[in-house]
Amino acid sequence: MKRPEPSLDKLHMLDERGSRRYLYPAEVSGRFSNLRPLVFAILIAVYVSLPWITVGGQPAVFIDIAARRFFLFGRTFNAQDLYLAFFILTGVGFLLILAAALFGRVWCGWACPQTVFLEGIFRRIERLIEGPASHRQALARGPLTVEKILRKLLLHTVYLLLSYVLAHLLLAYFVSAAQLLRMIKEGPKAHLSTFLWGVGITVALYWNFFWFREQLCLIVCPYGRLQSVMQDRDTIVIGYDKRRGEPRGKVKQEGVGDCVDCRRCVAVCPTDIDIRNGLQMECIGCAGCIDACDEIMVKLGRKKGLIRYDSERALTTGTRKFLRPRMYLYSALGALGLTVATTLFVRHTAFESNFLHARGASYVLDGELVRNQLLVHLINKNATPSVLSLQSLAVEPMTLIIPLPEVPLDSLASIEVPVIASLPRASYRPGMRVSLQVFDRTSQTDRVIDVAFMGPNTEPTSGVPTR
Numbered sequence: 001m002k003r004p005e006p007s008l009d010k011l012h013m014l015d016e017r018g019s020r021r022y023l024y025p026a027e028v029s030g031r032f033s034n035l036r037p038l039v040f041a042i043l044i045a046v047y048v049s050l051p052w053i054t055v056g057g058q059p060a061v062f063i064d065i066a067a068r069r070f071f072l073f074g075r076t077f078n079a080q081d082l083y084l085a086f087f088i089l090t091g092v093g094f095l096l097i098l099a100a101a102l103f104g105r106v107w108c109g110w111a112c113p114q115t116v117f118l119e120g121i122f123r124r125i126e127r128l129i130e131g132p133a134s135h136r137q138a139l140a141r142g143p144l145t146v147e148k149i150l151r152k153l154l155l156h157t158v159y160l161l162l163s164y165v166l167a168h169l170l171l172a173y174f175v176s177a178a179q180l181l182r183m184i185k186e187g188p189k190a191h192l193s194t195f196l197w198g199v200g201i202t203v204a205l206y207w208n209f210f211w212f213r214e215q216l217c218l219i220v221c222p223y224g225r226l227q228s229v230m231q232d233r234d235t236i237v238i239g240y241d242k243r244r245g246e247p248r249g250k251v252k253q254e255g256v257g258d259c260v261d262c263r264r265c266v267a268v269c270p271t272d273i274d275i276r277n278g279l280q281m282e283c284i285g286c287a288g289c290i291d292a293c294d295e296i297m298v299k300l301g302r303k304k305g306l307i308r309y310d311s312e313r314a315l316t317t318g319t320r321k322f323l324r325p326r327m328y329l330y331s332a333l334g335a336l337g338l339t340v341a342t343t344l345f346v347r348h349t350a351f352e353s354n355f356l357h358a359r360g361a362s363y364v365l366d367g368e369l370v371r372n373q374l375l376v377h378l379i380n381k382n383a384t385p386s387v388l389s390l391q392s393l394a395v396e397p398m399t400l401i402i403p404l405p406e407v408p409l410d411s412l413a414s415i416e417v418p419v420i421a422s423l424p425r426a427s428y429r430p431g432m433r434v435s436l437q438v439f440d441r442t443s444q445t446d447r448v449i450d451v452a453f454m455g456p457n458t459e460p461t462s463g464v465p466t467r
């Protein structure tokens, strides 16, 4: 059956009845097709190894939803550190927008997990078991033979096993690798909810990588949909040089362009579009058509690059403009978000301490003494239990009573320690402050915290921590 011609007038992945057509993109080799597996291998290695690497006794990345904490390269964060996520997301988000404005769908074609796993693992296994695209297509359309049953059985068994492994790797980010191994050992009965999550993710991955595939990029992913607002005529995209290629014609035909209408660029496209129709939303920037066309150009002894990375402006007028005002804006916003996030990350302390007035009267007069009832709010943000010590820094004649000077705390546990500050009434002056030092034994770091000392003729401001 002849393959239908892609056009801009209809969704090409749909057949005449509106059903989705399963695609069999042809194999291609070349500069980009050889480089992509290397990039994929590095990204997969990072993804697979992160939950198993430990920093300071904890996984390098561990999103412990159950305990509402997050371990990131030796630092522990709790729900109160959520503001950090805002700066990280802002920084990464603007850098992604910058990448899209500069290089189009470079993320989609080279680094998106959907592309990395589909092209880097699943499609390769498919080629290994069922052969090149023409064989796979013939096998799918052919009658049910013993060979077909065996090949399909093997393919789907491997797909399911791989999905199972990937699902467990994903779970390791949320329950930690050590805990996951323990859960697997103890069996599904002992950890039913995690087991059901594992089964659900396995089925979703299997369905996605076997069946849904490019549909995720075309109809689900919001990043793909937003491309049109992030790109302009100067964005470097994958494009066809119409000025050089048209009118297309046969190899030896006179008066025609360089495109010989071989349709190799269409055959290798994983979303089944014809890039010669211009930039389309369905193009995920895989660069397969560049390699396919270069292969043909080399065979014909013509210059490579009929399809290439270039801007729409350069492809139509020959002029290029790489830096535009919006690039500076995106770079500045991305750099700002990441600088704030990095600063907060580096300065992230192993414990939190706030000094505040207890509820009720801001001070009491006890004979000739003024007393303030205070509280020290402590959170241990180490990944392990720790002991926090409180030491008075009050200057005579002020005295501090600290009933619990050594505070043992589990990781991310918090406590409010009462402290009583006293001062002879005659020595009281407005604006005085009470200080103490908090020392964390695990990180061997300390911090001085203070709060206003309240007395007669002082405006009440108790309850607001100051430091």
Ligand code: SF4
Binding pocket: 240, 245, 258, 259, 260, 261, 262, 263, 264, 265, 266, 276, 292, 293, 294, 296, 306, 307
């Ligand atoms: S691969 Fe190149 S020569 Fe062949 S149809 Fe596509 S653009 Fe034309």
Ligand code: SF4
Binding pocket: 238, 265, 268, 269, 270, 271, 272, 273, 274, 275, 282, 283, 284, 285, 286, 287, 288, 289, 290
């Ligand atoms: S048009 Fe080219 S770059 Fe875009 S998805 Fe198809 S093969 Fe990949």
